[in-house]
Amino acid sequence: xxxxxxxxxxxxxxxxVLLRWLEETKPDVACLxxxxxxxxxxxxxxxxxxxxxxxxxxxxxxxxVAILARNMEITERCRVLPGDPDDLHSRYIEAExxxxxxxxxxxPNGNPAPGPKFDYKLQWFERLTTHAADLLASGLPVVxxxxxxxxxxxxxxxxxxxxxNDALFRPETREAFKTxxxxxxxxxxxxxxxxxxxYTFFDYFRDAYGRNAGLRIDHxxxxxxxxxxxxAAAVDxxxxxxxxxxxxxxxxxxxxDL
DNA sequence: ATGCCGTGGAAACCACGA
Numbered sequence: 001x002x003x004x005x006x007x008x009x010x011x012x013x014x015x016x017v018l019l020r021w022l023e024e025t026k027p028d029v030a031c032l033x034x035x036x037x038x039x040x041x042x043x044x045x046x047x048x049x050x051x052x053x054x055x056x057x058x059x060x061x062x063x064x065v066a067i068l069a070r071n072m073e074i075t076e077r078c079r080v081l082p083g084d085p086d087d088l089h090s091r092y093i094e095a096e097x098x099x100x101x102x103x104x105x106x107x108p109n110g111n112p113a114p115g116p117k118f119d120y121k122l123q124w125f126e127r128l129t130t131h132a133a134d135l136l137a138s139g140l141p142v143v144x145x146x147x148x149x150x151x152x153x154x155x156x157x158x159x160x161x162x163x164x165n166d167a168l169f170r171p172e173t174r175e176a177f178k179t180x181x182x183x184x185x186x187x188x189x190x191x192x193x194x195x196x197x198x199y200t201f202f203d204y205f206r207d208a209y210g211r212n213a214g215l216r217i218d219h220x221x222x223x224x225x226x227x228x229x230x231x232a233a234a235v236d237x238x239x240x241x242x243x244x245x246x247x248x249x250x251x252x253x254x255x256x257d258l
Numbered sequence: 259a260t261g262c263c264g265t266g267g268a269a270a271c272c273a274c275g276a
Binding site: 009010012013014034036037060061062109110111149162163166167168201203204205206215217244246247 | 259260261262263264265266267273274275276
């Protein structure tokens with residue numbers, strides 16, 4: 001079972017690229033972030049025509065998350081991150097697909113830091129950590145994936161010294177990721193590629209992609225039940241080089257069937 | 259160290275992203 005995550009940066013503007021990527025790489029499940037589309041403007045029919053059922057939580061202009069599945073039912077569990085009824089951002093959606101709980105998340109950017117946006121990021125991180133603990137306690141196999149907006153360690157950023165005060169790399173942010181992972185989650189990319197330079201984001205300007213000036217901010221966290229099933233994990237880096245690409249590249253894992 | 263690019267929505271510029 002191949003599960004992918006892709007911050008599309010506008011699902012309608014990105015539709016040709018998204019459809020090409022789905023056709024070429026055929027993930028069984030695809031988690032999308034930054035739809036940047038209201039609920040009613042999601043390209044449901046185009047994805048159905050491509051073989052994918054979808055659930056999504058849209059929002060006008062910003063945010064928005066979706067879970068797609070090919071030849072499998074998607075059973076929605078929730079479409080907001082529990083813990084704050086006043087949080088109206090569409091940043092989390094969770095479903096069961098083929099016996100696996102899939103949490104698709106778009107963690108807040110948090111810049112500028114310090115400030116209210118950074119406070120929101122850390123609060124959102126705490127809510128995610130609380131929810132993640134509940135998921136672990138359920139004993140079910142869980143994949144928490146998406147755009148975490150965190151470079152967990154120095155090898156996950158091309159020039160770490162330039163990012164120390166950025167919301168994506170500040171000590172508080174890295175600590176929050178570490179605390180979450182320490183519950184018992186496995187960073188799938190790092191389990192299989194512990195020392196490799198791997199990026200999932202390249203800025204649009206200054207030829208960041210061509211210079212490999214990237215960040216690793218899109219992650220897969222696996223619950224312990226899935227550790228022994230992890231076969232492969234990689235980035236579809238070439239997709240970032242396509243015409244009209246998102247600034248993120250897709251990331252995927254392959255899990256052994258039971 | 260930076261919004262130089264890109265998207266969406268409203269309005270012919272602005273907010274936001276990382």
